[in-house]
Amino acid sequence: MAKKQAAKKESNTQDFSKYIRWFWMTFSFGILSVILIFLLASWGALGEMPDHTLLENPRTNLASEVISSDNKTLSKFYFEDNRTPIGFDELPKNLVDALVATEDIRFYEHSGIDARGFLRAIFAKLTLRDKGGASTITQQLARQLFVGIASKNTIERLTQKVKEWVIATRLERQYTKEEIIAMYFNIYDFGNNADGIRSAARIYFGKEPKDLDLKESAMLVGMFKNSSLYNPRPHRNPVGTKNRRNVVLAQMAKYEYITETVKDSLQKTELNLNYSPESHREGLATYFRANLAEFMKDWINDNPKPDGEKYNLYNDGLKIYTTIDYRMQKYAEEAVAQHMPKLQAEFDNQNTPKRNPTAPFLELDQKEIKSLMNVGMRRSERWRHMKNDLGKSEKEIIASFDKPVQMEIFAWKDGKYTEIDTVMKPMDSMRYYKSFLRPAMMSMDPQTGHVKAWVGGMNYKHFKYDMVKQGKRQVGSTFKPFVYATAIDQLQISPCDSLPRTPITIEANKFGNPEPWTTRNTGGNYKGYQTLKAALANSTNTITARLMNEIGPQPVVEMAKKLGVEQEILPVPAIALGTPDISVYEMVAAYSTFANKGVYNKPVLVTRIEDKNGTVLYQFKPESRDVLSEEVAYVTVNLMEGVVQSGSGARLRDNWRKNQGFTKEMLTGYPWELTNPIAGKTGTTQNNSDGWFMGMVPNLVTGVWVGCEDRAAHFRDTKYGQGASTALPIWALYMKACYEDKSLNVSKAEFEKPSDLSINTDCSKASNNDVSGDDNVDEDFGIDF
Known part of the structure; x- marks a missing residue:
C-alpha cells in the first residue's frame, strides 16, 4: 500500500513538473515570440520602418510662409497641409x-x-x-x-x-x-x-x-x-x-x-x-499674394535645389520675407472697405433702371452692349473651363450662360461686404459684376523701393483681376507731372513762370501729329495768365499743351520710360492730357522718383527667401538709376504741392469748405485734417471713367485708382466721378490711419530742398494777374482733339 502511495506521489510530482516545464516553455516561447516580433518589426519584416535619417527628418508637408516687413505672417502657400x-x-x-x-x-x-x-x-x-x-x-x-x-x-x-x-x-x-x-x-x-x-x-x-x-x-x-x-x-x-x-x-x-x-x-x-x-482667397493682402505666387514661380524655375530638383512652394516650408508692412496693408484695406460701399451706393442710386435703362453702361445702345457682353463671355473663366476642361462646343457654352444656376454673389450691405446665395443666369451675373466700381492702391517707400501696401481690388474671391499691376487704365492728369518735369529739365522754367490760358493749336504734322490738335479747358476759362504751379494745381489743359508744344512728345515719352513706364506710348501731343494706359504699379514707381530726388527705384516685393532650415536662398539686389537732377525732381514736387495747397487736392486740408452738394457718403471720414506738406495730383479721364489720386510725403508715395471694369460704366457727373471724389478719399483715410500709428514713422516733414537750388519756387510775389481764375479747378477728360 505504501509503495502504491509513493508511486502515485511520484507520478503527481512528475505531472506537476511537466506542467511547470510546459508553463516555462510556453512563457519563454511567448517572450521569445514577442522579442522576435519586435525584432522583425525593427528589421522591417512587418512593413517599412523609418531609418535613422527619416527619424531625424520626418516627411511632413510644410507650408511656405509669407512674412511681412514687421515680422508678421501675412499668409501661407499650401495645397493640403497648412x-x-x-x-x-x-x-x-x-x-x-x-x-x-x-x-x-x-x-x-x-x-x-x-x-x-x-x-x-x-x-x-x-x-x-x-x-x-x-x-x-x-x-x-x-x-x-x-x-x-x-x-x-x-x-x-x-x-x-x-x-x-x-x-x-x-x-x-x-x-x-x-x-x-x-x-x-x-x-x-x-x-x-x-x-x-x-x-x-x-x-x-x-x-x-x-x-x-x-x-x-x-x-x-x-x-x-x-x-x-x-x-x-x-x-x-x-x-x-x-x-x-x-x-x-x-x-x-x-x-x-x-x-x-x-x-x-x-x-x-x-x-x-x-x-x-487662412486660405488663398481670404485674409490680408490677397492680391499681393497672387502676384507673389507668380514671382515665386519664376524664381523656382530659375533656382533649383543643389540636387537639381525644383523647390515646391506648397510643401517645402520656404520662408518668404516681403516688404509689405502688416499694419499699413491693414490700413489700406480698411480705407478701401470704408469708402467703396458709400461710393457704390451713390453710383447705384444714379444707375437705377428708371434713371438709366442701359445700366450700368452709358452712351451705349443695345447692340453695343450685346457685343461688349459677348466679348466678356469669351474672356470669362466659365468659358475657359467649359472649353478646355470639359471640351464643350461653342454652342453649348453660349447656351449655358442663359441657364439659371445656384451661385454666391458679392454685395455691399450696410456698408460691409457680404455674400448672397441666389439663382442667376451667368450672363446676368456678368452684367451685375460690371456695375461695381473697383479700387486699386499701392504704397511704396521711395528711398528703398519697398512696397508697403498693395490692394488690387475689394474682394479677391469675386474680383480676381489685380488692378495694381495687371490692370492698365488711362491716367488722365496724373500724367501731367511727366510733361512738367521734362519742361523743367529742358527749359529750366520756374513754377512761378506764367503762361496764357488761351487755347492753343498744335499744327498738323508737327511732332508727327497727322491732324491739328486744339485743347480746351473744362471750365471754359481762357482769361488771363496763370503760373505753372497754379496751372498744375488746377489741371489747366491749355497750359500743359503749351509746354508740350515747346518740348515735343518724344522727350516726354523718354522721360516716362526712364520713370519706369513699361508699355509703349505713342509720341503724339495728346499724351499731355494723359491718354496712355498705365498701371498703378508703374505710376507709384514713377512718382517715387520725384520724391527720391530724381533716383528711380524698381519696386521691391521680396527681400529674401529661406529654406525650412533658415538657409538664405535669395537676397534682393536693389535696381536703381538716375533719371532727373535733384533740382528738377524737387521743383516738380514743389509744383505738385500746389495741388494740395490750392487745387483739386485741397480737400485734404482741414480748411477746405468747397463741399457743397456732396453727400456725406462722398466725403468718407471728412474732415481729414492733413496739415503736413503733401505733394500730389488728381486725375479724371474721359467721361469720368477713371479716377486717380497720386499722393506723396517724403518717405511714402501712394497711388489710388477707382473705376469700373468697362469704361462705358461710369458716373455721369464730374462732381462724383472725378479722382478727387473717387480716389482721393481712400488715400486720405489710409494716410490718416498711418499717421495715427506712431510706430510707422510716416513723415510729416517738408520735402528736402537742394542746397544748390537755382530755380525759383517762391511764388508768393506773383501778381494777381498771373494767377487769375485759380478758383476754378479743371480736370481733363483724356483725349480732347
Missing part, C-alpha cells in the same frame, strides 16, 4: 500642461511605452470597463508620423501597434521630451486648414501659440481626441467642443496643474472663438 512648425520654447506652459494632464500624465517618466497604462487598459478591456487606450504621446506621434490610420483588420492592427511601439522607443532615444511634445503639436490636424498648433492658434483665436490663454489651450488640446467631431465652429459642434474642453480643465485640476476654483470658473465660460480662416 503647417508651419514651431519650437518647444514657443509653446505656452499651460498648453503643455493641458496636453500632459489629458493625454499622458507619466510622459516624463516612461521611455515611449507606459507599461502601467498598458496593463490598466488590458484589464479594463477584459473586465468590459473600457476607459480608452493607453497610447503615450510618443506612440501617438509615431502613429501620425509613420504608421498611419489604424486598420480595420485585427492582424494588421496588431502589426501596426507593434511598429508603433518600436518607433516610439526609437523616437525617445532620438529626441528630448520637449522636442517630442513640439513635434506632436506641430503634426496634428486641427481641422479647417489648421495643420499644427501654429495654424490652429491663428485660425481659431487669431493669435500666436505663445499668446494662448488657459481656456484656449484646453480647447485645442481637447481637439486631439477627434478634431472632426470636436469642431468648435458655430455650425459644427461648439457644444461638444466646450464639453471636451471642460474635460481637459478637469484633468488639469485633478493633477493639480490648476486649482478647483480656476477650473470651475473657466468651465462656465464660452469658447470665444476669433475664427480667422
Whole structure:
C-alpha cells in the first residue's frame, strides 16, 4: 500500500513538473515570440520602418510662409497641409500642461511605452470597463508620423501597434521630451486648414501659440481626441467642443496643474472663438499674394535645389520675407472697405433702371452692349473651363450662360461686404459684376523701393483681376507731372513762370501729329495768365499743351520710360492730357522718383527667401538709376504741392469748405485734417471713367485708382466721378490711419530742398494777374482733339 502511495506521489510530482516545464516553455516561447516580433518589426519584416535619417527628418508637408516687413505672417502657400512648425520654447506652459494632464500624465517618466497604462487598459478591456487606450504621446506621434490610420483588420492592427511601439522607443532615444511634445503639436490636424498648433492658434483665436490663454489651450488640446467631431465652429459642434474642453480643465485640476476654483470658473465660460480662416482667397493682402505666387514661380524655375530638383512652394516650408508692412496693408484695406460701399451706393442710386435703362453702361445702345457682353463671355473663366476642361462646343457654352444656376454673389450691405446665395443666369451675373466700381492702391517707400501696401481690388474671391499691376487704365492728369518735369529739365522754367490760358493749336504734322490738335479747358476759362504751379494745381489743359508744344512728345515719352513706364506710348501731343494706359504699379514707381530726388527705384516685393532650415536662398539686389537732377525732381514736387495747397487736392486740408452738394457718403471720414506738406495730383479721364489720386510725403508715395471694369460704366457727373471724389478719399483715410500709428514713422516733414537750388519756387510775389481764375479747378477728360 505504501509503495502504491509513493508511486502515485511520484507520478503527481512528475505531472506537476511537466506542467511547470510546459508553463516555462510556453512563457519563454511567448517572450521569445514577442522579442522576435519586435525584432522583425525593427528589421522591417512587418512593413517599412523609418531609418535613422527619416527619424531625424520626418516627411511632413510644410507650408511656405509669407512674412511681412514687421515680422508678421501675412499668409501661407499650401495645397493640403497648412503647417508651419514651431519650437518647444514657443509653446505656452499651460498648453503643455493641458496636453500632459489629458493625454499622458507619466510622459516624463516612461521611455515611449507606459507599461502601467498598458496593463490598466488590458484589464479594463477584459473586465468590459473600457476607459480608452493607453497610447503615450510618443506612440501617438509615431502613429501620425509613420504608421498611419489604424486598420480595420485585427492582424494588421496588431502589426501596426507593434511598429508603433518600436518607433516610439526609437523616437525617445532620438529626441528630448520637449522636442517630442513640439513635434506632436506641430503634426496634428486641427481641422479647417489648421495643420499644427501654429495654424490652429491663428485660425481659431487669431493669435500666436505663445499668446494662448488657459481656456484656449484646453480647447485645442481637447481637439486631439477627434478634431472632426470636436469642431468648435458655430455650425459644427461648439457644444461638444466646450464639453471636451471642460474635460481637459478637469484633468488639469485633478493633477493639480490648476486649482478647483480656476477650473470651475473657466468651465462656465464660452469658447470665444476669433475664427480667422487662412486660405488663398481670404485674409490680408490677397492680391499681393497672387502676384507673389507668380514671382515665386519664376524664381523656382530659375533656382533649383543643389540636387537639381525644383523647390515646391506648397510643401517645402520656404520662408518668404516681403516688404509689405502688416499694419499699413491693414490700413489700406480698411480705407478701401470704408469708402467703396458709400461710393457704390451713390453710383447705384444714379444707375437705377428708371434713371438709366442701359445700366450700368452709358452712351451705349443695345447692340453695343450685346457685343461688349459677348466679348466678356469669351474672356470669362466659365468659358475657359467649359472649353478646355470639359471640351464643350461653342454652342453649348453660349447656351449655358442663359441657364439659371445656384451661385454666391458679392454685395455691399450696410456698408460691409457680404455674400448672397441666389439663382442667376451667368450672363446676368456678368452684367451685375460690371456695375461695381473697383479700387486699386499701392504704397511704396521711395528711398528703398519697398512696397508697403498693395490692394488690387475689394474682394479677391469675386474680383480676381489685380488692378495694381495687371490692370492698365488711362491716367488722365496724373500724367501731367511727366510733361512738367521734362519742361523743367529742358527749359529750366520756374513754377512761378506764367503762361496764357488761351487755347492753343498744335499744327498738323508737327511732332508727327497727322491732324491739328486744339485743347480746351473744362471750365471754359481762357482769361488771363496763370503760373505753372497754379496751372498744375488746377489741371489747366491749355497750359500743359503749351509746354508740350515747346518740348515735343518724344522727350516726354523718354522721360516716362526712364520713370519706369513699361508699355509703349505713342509720341503724339495728346499724351499731355494723359491718354496712355498705365498701371498703378508703374505710376507709384514713377512718382517715387520725384520724391527720391530724381533716383528711380524698381519696386521691391521680396527681400529674401529661406529654406525650412533658415538657409538664405535669395537676397534682393536693389535696381536703381538716375533719371532727373535733384533740382528738377524737387521743383516738380514743389509744383505738385500746389495741388494740395490750392487745387483739386485741397480737400485734404482741414480748411477746405468747397463741399457743397456732396453727400456725406462722398466725403468718407471728412474732415481729414492733413496739415503736413503733401505733394500730389488728381486725375479724371474721359467721361469720368477713371479716377486717380497720386499722393506723396517724403518717405511714402501712394497711388489710388477707382473705376469700373468697362469704361462705358461710369458716373455721369464730374462732381462724383472725378479722382478727387473717387480716389482721393481712400488715400486720405489710409494716410490718416498711418499717421495715427506712431510706430510707422510716416513723415510729416517738408520735402528736402537742394542746397544748390537755382530755380525759383517762391511764388508768393506773383501778381494777381498771373494767377487769375485759380478758383476754378479743371480736370481733363483724356483725349480732347
